Amino acid sequence: MKTFEWKRSSIALFAILLAVGAISCSGSAHSQNPKSEIRNSQITQAREVKPVNPKIVEANTRFGFKLFSEILKKDGKENVFVSPSSVAIALSMAYNGANGQTKTAMAKALEFQGMTLEEINQAHHNLKAALEKADPKVQLLIANSLWARQGVDFNPSFLDRNAKFYDAKVKSLDFEQPAAADEINSWVKESTRGKIPKIVDRINPNDVMFLMNAIYFKGKWTNEFDKSNTQTRPFTLVNGSKKQVPLMKRQGNYRYFETNQFQAISLPYGDERLSMYVFLPKSNLAAFQKSLTAQNWQTWMKQFSAREGQIQLPRFKMDYDVELKEALSALGMGIAFDDAADFSGLSKGTTKIDQVKHKTFVEVNEEGTEAAAVTSIGIVATSIRVPEEPFRMIVDRPFFSAIRDNQTGEILFMGTIVNPE
Structure with a gap:
């Protein structure tokens, strides 16, 4: 469901x-x-953060x-x-x-x-x-x-x-x-x-x-979105049809990365150790998904750099x-x-x-x-064996996102949003 x-x-x-x-x-x-x-359950030990x-x-x-x-x-x-x-x-x-x-x-x-x-x-x-x-x-x-x-x-x-x-x-x-x-x-x-x-x-x-x-x-986001800037705008679905969704908007300096295939932004939380990464394909999500590998991910993470720009992201x-x-x-x-x-x-x-x-x-x-x-x-x-078988990034179409610890590199969540209702 x-x-x-x-x-x-x-x-x-x-x-x-x-x-x-x-x-x-x-x-x-x-x-x-x-x-x-x-x-x-909770073993009591002096908890020192080790590498x-x-x-x-x-x-x-x-x-x-x-x-x-x-x-x-x-x-x-x-x-x-x-x-x-x-x-x-x-x-x-x-x-x-x-x-x-x-x-x-x-x-x-x-x-x-x-x-x-x-x-x-x-x-x-x-x-x-x-x-x-x-x-x-x-x-x-x-x-x-x-x-x-x-x-x-x-x-x-x-x-x-x-x-x-x-x-x-x-x-x-x-x-x-x-x-x-x-x-x-x-x-x-x-x-x-x-x-x-x-x-x-x-x-x-x-x-x-x-x-x-x-x-x-x-x-919380390191820099929250101003609710007064949120506007209802069209979002293009996979089948090409459009629906109205609330897009949050903010101008600022973010870690940003762009190629001829996608735009990507790091939206940090708190003191910026943890971030949500949003990847917006320039063609279609299906083509981008084929490039989602651990090797490409590690390469992309090294290419983000600070850049002034505007992000528009749907609430969902x-x-x-x-x-x-x-x-x-x-x-x-x-x-x-x-x-x-x-x-x-x-x-x-x-x-x-x-x-x-x-x-x-x-x-x-x-x-x-x-x-x-x-x-x-x-x-x-078991008993009997049974065989088994400055940029301007407007996220107004299907996108990929992940929540990552920027220090260890651990990815806590990842997902693709094609219909943000």
């Missing part, structure tokens, strides 16, 4: 990512299982553009908005339980080749700390949690790594009780400051674990959802969805990923940006 509407509101950008797991409950499921709270391993940002960037490209094959003519950072974090948490060919396939899809599990985990740990302290004028909080079914024997090292490196709240619940879903949803609501009040509708009998990641961002608000199983399989991790999947590092039961759902929300107005993303990774028990 995709819905859009215009609205002026407070500034916030957040993302939540949920990973849901289900594994076999057979065997000696109670011997080593913790009784109530398995691990403390971020550039390999993890490069991996997340390559993965993000590959994933986005696969999604566009299905939804290229519609509004698309995803959080590659959130999907990468969720899959990295699940990656800690993968072994054998499943681990190899996930490493390839996630671009982890050449990195050890320890390096990946430590890099994500440092990245989380760096992003949370990126800008004193911007709120950027990242929270993780792992909810386990009581009575199931999980691998202690899997739980420990998620608690240690991802600061995950780890707790066991009686999944037979309705209160279990309520408690999980309460954490979701709190972690997203009420933006996403519910993610778990029900807990199925073979669901035994939920892995969750929540990212919350709130910040949208919801988007997509099932990522097909896209991730195309990236080479299809075995993770097959009965042959090896997640023996997670538990003694044989398991596979059953589904990967991703939902997002974004709103852009004169004050700033608000956005959210939810990814649900369902892991189920």
Whole structure:
């Protein structure tokens, strides 16, 4: 479902990512299982911001553009908005339980080749700390949690790594009780400051674990748009027809880049460490999308320079959802969805990923940006093998945008807007 509407509101950008797991409950499921709270969620350590391993940002960037490209094959003519950072974090948490060919396939899809599990985990740990302290004028909080079914024997090292490196709240619940879903949803609501009040509708009998990641961002543009300058102007849709939309307008000095294919601008938040990048194709969005690769992105980022000019950008608000199983399989991790999947590092039961759902929300107005993303990774028990398949930049036509940490290079969100309603 995709819905859009215009609205002026407070500034916030957040993302939540949920990973849901289900594994076999057979065997000696109670011997080593913790009784109530398995691990403390927020490990209290002196939090010193350490250098971020550039390999993890490069991996997340390559993965993000590959994933986005696969999604566009299905939804290229519609509004698309995803959080590659959130999907990468969720899959990295699940990656800690993968072994054998499943681990190899996930490493390839996630671009982890050449990195050890320890390096990946430590890099994500440092990245989380760096992003949370990126800008004193911007709120950027990242929270993780792992909810386990009581009575199931999980691998202690899997739980420990998620608690240690991802600061995950780890707790066991009686999944037979309705209160279990309520408690999980309460954490979701709190972690997203009420933006996403519910993610778990029900807990199925073979669901035994939920892995969750929540990212919350709130910040204002460094230079806000004057609402009195916003005017209703025509916006050209993909089919050539026009519709009236409110275009915000501002004159100023921005980091800007232009080629014979597109115009691009960096719209900073707070102290300018984080920005929204807007790319406006000069021909059509479909042609530009073919050039969206991690390599081109890195090249473009180096060519922005300060320039005086005017930006006109539509206010917009949208919801988007997509099932990522097909896209991730195309990236080479299809075995993770097959009965042959090896997640023996997670538990003694044989398991596979059953589904990967991703939902997002974004709103852009004169004050700033608000956005959210939810990814649900369902892991189920396996038994019988079943095969799986000065410039003047007027943004009055379909465009691409991304929200990026300018210091580490981490891309939090990216999307294409073809119909800003």
